Amino acid sequence: MEKAEPEAPHVLILPIPAQGHLKPMLKLAELLSYASFQITFLNTEYFHHTFLSSIDIHAFSRRFPKFQFVTIPDGIPPDSPRPGKSIAHSLISLTDAAKPAVVEVLVSLRSKSGRPPTCIIADGIMSSAAVAAGEEFGIPVLAFRTYSACCTWTYFHLSNLIEGGEVPLPDKDMDKLVTCIPGLENVLRRRDLPSFCRLEKADDHLLYDFFIAQASAMRRASALILNTFEQLETPFISKLASIFSKIYTIGPLHCLSNVDDPTALASTKSIFWQEEKGCLTWLDSHPSKSVVFVSFGSVVTFTLDQMLEFWHGLVNSGKPFLWVIRSNAIIGEDDPRKILEDLKDNTKGKGSIVSWAPQEEVLAHPAVGAFLTHSGWNSTLESIYAGVPMICWPLFVDQYVNSRCVSHVWRVGFDMKDSCHRSIVEKMVRDVIEMKNEEIMKSMEEISKQAQESVKESGPSYCNLDKMIQDIMSVNLENINRRD
Numbered sequence: 001m002e003k004a005e006p007e008a009p010h011v012l013i014l015p016i017p018a019q020g021h022l023k024p025m026l027k028l029a030e031l032l033s034y035a036s037f038q039i040t041f042l043n044t045e046y047f048h049h050t051f052l053s054s055i056d057i058h059a060f061s062r063r064f065p066k067f068q069f070v071t072i073p074d075g076i077p078p079d080s081p082r083p084g085k086s087i088a089h090s091l092i093s094l095t096d097a098a099k100p101a102v103v104e105v106l107v108s109l110r111s112k113s114g115r116p117p118t119c120i121i122a123d124g125i126m127s128s129a130a131v132a133a134g135e136e137f138g139i140p141v142l143a144f145r146t147y148s149a150c151c152t153w154t155y156f157h158l159s160n161l162i163e164g165g166e167v168p169l170p171d172k173d174m175d176k177l178v179t180c181i182p183g184l185e186n187v188l189r190r191r192d193l194p195s196f197c198r199l200e201k202a203d204d205h206l207l208y209d210f211f212i213a214q215a216s217a218m219r220r221a222s223a224l225i226l227n228t229f230e231q232l233e234t235p236f237i238s239k240l241a242s243i244f245s246k247i248y249t250i251g252p253l254h255c256l257s258n259v260d261d262p263t264a265l266a267s268t269k270s271i272f273w274q275e276e277k278g279c280l281t282w283l284d285s286h287p288s289k290s291v292v293f294v295s296f297g298s299v300v301t302f303t304l305d306q307m308l309e310f311w312h313g314l315v316n317s318g319k320p321f322l323w324v325i326r327s328n329a330i331i332g333e334d335d336p337r338k339i340l341e342d343l344k345d346n347t348k349g350k351g352s353i354v355s356w357a358p359q360e361e362v363l364a365h366p367a368v369g370a371f372l373t374h375s376g377w378n379s380t381l382e383s384i385y386a387g388v389p390m391i392c393w394p395l396f397v398d399q400y401v402n403s404r405c406v407s408h409v410w411r412v413g414f415d416m417k418d419s420c421h422r423s424i425v426e427k428m429v430r431d432v433i434e435m436k437n438e439e440i441m442k443s444m445e446e447i448s449k450q451a452q453e454s455v456k457e458s459g460p461s462y463c464n465l466d467k468m469i470q471d472i473m474s475v476n477l478e479n480i481n482r483r484d
């Protein structure tokens with residue numbers, strides 16, 4: 001009698017429907033597919049339509065016959081705009097709606113195949129929904145925190161910040177070091193704490209409580225996955241090991257591959273906006289390391305005043321710039337489209353403005369010598385991998401922590417946090433493009449090399465991905481002692 005093939009592990013993936021979270025999650029799902037895993041990827045109904053228009057779903061299904069998308073509600077009425085009333089409200093609606101939806105999907109998958117999936121990999125921000133469902137079905141949950149290890153560690157201390165009297169922040173000395181997060185006593189000032197610690201808006205309170213609840217649920221996960229690499233964040237990864245008995249650091253994930261031909265990966269495609277590839281040709285006409293790339297990610301918005309400070313600072317620096325301004329990035333104006341058109345006209349001969357760029361390719365282009373960024377975690381890792389020093393202007397959640405690490409831990413850029421005055425922009429741009437700060441150039445070269453080594457075959461991130469695949473295959477995770 002022929003021996004039956006062992007069944008492939010089946011992983012249920014629960015992402016957050018935002019570009020910066022979906023991209024690494026989809027990439028991880030694809031890497032697991034290349035290891036022959038069966039994948040059920042939960043998309044919100046709204047997002048799935050967007051997704052269908054950005055990837056060739058038939059080609060995708062042919063490549064990964066064991067990969068299926070299943071849709072779940074996001075808790076916002078179908079005809080309402082996204083992200084709903086605010087990001088805080090959307091996250092709360094999303095996790096509330098996800099709890100029963102995940103259970104329903106698990107019931108359906110179990111009844112179809114006679115067993116539930118092997119495990120759930122959930123965005124750390126979805127921990128409450130994922131852990132509750134995992135515990136009900138007796139399957140392990142791996143929390144994938146798409147932030148840095150340092151920031152993940154910070155989020156585990158949000159309650160300490162209140163108990164230590166650091167939060168709320170208004171009316172305090174913002175440059176004072178925060179002493180109640182072990183290991184970060186000499187790193188984070190009050191102004192470097194995640195944006196919602198300022199508790200300036202009603203939403204900040206909602207986000208604060210939301211993140212405390214998710215961090216608390218995340219402690220019950222069987223393992224932690226991080227998009228970072230060991231050499232970059234050893235101290236914080238070690239600290240997180242006091243909470244999680246298994247941690248898989250698999251970054252920079254955007255360039256990790258377990259196949260020879262990763263060109264068809266859907267995760268390399270932009271999900272929400274069409275890329276203007278022509279900017280690569282524009283870059284071709286510029287000398288090596290002469291251009292400033294300016295991009296503030298998929299969520300950050302500006303006032304017109306802020307935008308003009310950046311524009312004047314860039315123009316006054318005299319350095320050519322390639323600036324991504326999304327069509328929805330300018331807020332508080334009646335006719336943002338007209339403003340953008342005027343800005344583009346006035347930029348001719350000085351730089352180029354596009355609505356969305358192939359960012360990874362832009363950063364890898366030899367003409368790019370500096371990255372003016374909002375310090376989103378994907379952007380930070382992409383810049384490190386490409387070896388492009390950063391000028392940071394954080395505006396939201398983890399970006400405040402990341403930019404501090406860029407300037408004061410890894411020393412691979414400058415942090416202009418809380419002020420975008422044109423004179424600061426001009427000075428920092430000149431300093432980076434003219435390579436005035438040798439320390440930054442040298443550290444970036446070293447760290448970038450480590451990032452590239454870490455994803456090579458036999459590099460630590462490559463090996464950790466392999467280890468995670470082996471652990472899921474042997475359902476090793478079930479034997480992990482959970483720490484409540």
Ligand code: UDP
Pocket residue numbers: 019020021023270295296297298299300324355356357358359360375376377378379380382
């Ligand atoms: N991105 C892109 N083109 C752009 C701007 C951004 O492809 O013009 C990508 C970028 O490469 C990164 C992601 O969008 O992978 C943004 O993620 P990040 O975590 O940096 O910021 P977020 O958008 O979540 O604030």
